[in-house]
Amino acid sequence: MEQKTILIVEDDESLRDIYSMFLELENYKVLTAHNGKVALDLLQSLPRTLLPDCIILDLMMPVMDGNGLLKAMGSNPVLFKIPVIICSAFGEFEVSKQIFQIINKPLKLDDLKENIERCTNHNQISLHA
Numbered sequence: 408m409e410q411k412t413i414l415i416v417e418d419d420e421s422l423r424d425i426y427s428m429f430l431e432l433e434n435y436k437v438l439t440a441h442n443g444k445v446a447l448d449l450l451q452s453l454p455r456t457l458l459p460d461c462i463i464l465d466l467m468m469p470v471m472d473g474n475g476l477l478k479a480m481g482s483n484p485v486l487f488k489i490p491v492i493i494c495s496a497f498g499e500f501e502v503s504k505q506i507f508q509i510i511n512k513p514l515k516l517d518d519l520k521e522n523i524e525r526c527t528n529h530n531q532i533s534l535h536a
Contacts, residue, residue: 414459443471
């Protein structure tokens with residue numbers, strides 16, 4: 408089975424590390440970014456074949472928040488196809504086809520894993536084709 412790649416966009420370093428370690432133990436390849444700008448730069452620099460299968464996105468972050476990243480991704484036909492799971496304690500967001508699921512913090516890691524599995528299985532049409 409092909410290893411799926413998850414991008415975690417979270418400004419809280421301890422949460423970012425917890426999510427990352429947990430997902431690596433679950434055999435996911437993990438990329439991380441501490442704000443939306445760093446995530447966007449990373450996404451734009453990756454070849455299409457290495458784009459993540461799913462993005463875990465916090466909304467409230469400095470520099471570029473989650474909404475800013477969603478808007479930037481929405482204007483790019485390749486990045487728009489990457490499904491997003493919002494994990495946030497609060498925050499408003501614009502409804503978008505990119506949003507696969509919304510999970511409120513604090514969250515259970517098993518809930519995160521279940522949603523990622525559903526997200527990556529739902530997204531069977533390859534982003535990399």
